[in-house]
Amino acid sequence: MLKISNTLTGKKEPFRSRGTAGKIKKVGMYVCGITVYDRCHLGHARSAVVFDVIRRYLEYKKYKVRYVKNFTDVDDKIILRAHKEGRLWIEVAETYIQAYHEDMARLGVPPADVEPRATEYIPEMIGLIQTLIKKKVAYVIDGNVYYRVKQFNGYGKLSKRDTEDLLAGARVEVDERKEDPLDFALWKASKPGEPTWESPWGPGRPGWHIECSAMSMALLGQTFDIHGGGKDLIFPHHENEIAQSEGATGKPFARYWVHNGFVNVNQEKMSKSLGNFFTIQEIFEKSPWPEAVTAEVLRYFLVSTQYRSPIDFSDEALKSAKAGLDNFYRMFQKLDEPVATASLPRGRKLRVALKAFPKRFEAAMDDDFNTALAVSEMQQLRAAVNAVLDQGLSRPLSQAVQKLFRKHGAVLGLFSFSIGQWTRTKETGTAISAADVEQRLKERDDARHRKDWARADAIREQLADAGIILEDRPDGTTRIRR
């Protein structure tokens, strides 16, 4: 039984999806995407990867997932950036939506089922705001519409704040026109040069939070299963979403609130304001490995920690992740090798481990998507495989092993490569051709037969300098690794 940590209740709860139409278990999942005013950094990547894994695991569990991830394409920062660059706000938004798609493609994160943009849902937002006004939880002043926070008695239930505390700590400059400092804008009267839509309250643009209420309810229904995002969205964004949505419908909004922890650098949150961020683009460019390999290394790094915990990013951490993955791919390479000896299907222990593995993997993932534990299960299975690998595995057994790793690895986005792809070097131009390697290998074999160790070792070193590792097998043949 899958359990999920629910920010709303503060507890780890059994997950029951709402829509169980017939035999198909349906899940509606909405995740707050990004505001498109700049390139994404690793923190955004973490969120994207975390919810991608959650989606994949739900699908693995045979849920039919409808995954919605939005773009905030109208916002102060976009407008500001457009002004600075002398472009239209819409161009800025478009630029970074493209960039986001590029980054996600590089990371191996497939698109959500629906990726709506806020500006496509203006009518829905206006409708929602009208309902709120009608219900007296919102009010109009000078073409602005505000949400009357005190009117919604569930306010603070997600972020565990009460309105008194909020007042005490309010550091925001108060808009004098609001009835209460806590009230937040649903609709902003537009200033000259800003994007504008017609509305019952005059020309204006939506506030930040209303879009997610409008889009999630339009695409997933008034009540849906999972709402996700980074921890920093809990307050005020998600708190306000609940206020707006439940204020309008009187029904529960999202049932499970899932929040991922931050990516830190030297124990501090990676963020724009601290300037300690690495864009996804930068990480790929600086990486010593080919793009696709880097993507998997990043995945491995990210899934090696439970999604709610902070994770510290460093070169060392990436290297460690690469080393961890290399160990798996070395095993895959050996599994691909033809078996020299025909007899010896020794592997009773292995068969037991193989049989037990899916349950262990699922137990880990069922426990609030404990990917770190799931990875460790795979590491242990790897050890069980390696223990008998030198003696050779029968073809069917070796294929079964590979299949098991690939299938479960895919849930985390791992082991997607053939060994050849994995070991490809970044600058393929300088690599020695396969034919040359064969030639050198043959020379070395001859030398070894003559017991000319000096010569054999020299060749091995030369190839090593070119990034090609030779491993002599007990039977006299040599394995080539890159």
Next chain:
RNA sequence: GGCGGCGUACCCAAGUGGCUAAGGGAGCAGUCUGCAAAACUGCGAUUCGGCGGUUCAAUCCCGCCCGCCGCCUCCA
């Protein structure tokens, strides 16, 4: 000030009221090997930030303290 979280070996990181406190990376030693590499085996926290309390029993529950982080303003 309010709210939330974290502190497990050199590094990363699971976890549990009592059974050897997983696993990985790095390191060291051994097996194997002409040597190496790989793989395997062994070693590595008498202890889970500190101090008290509850309990027959606590790293895990409670309290206090120390240290770190986050949110309360835009933020994945």
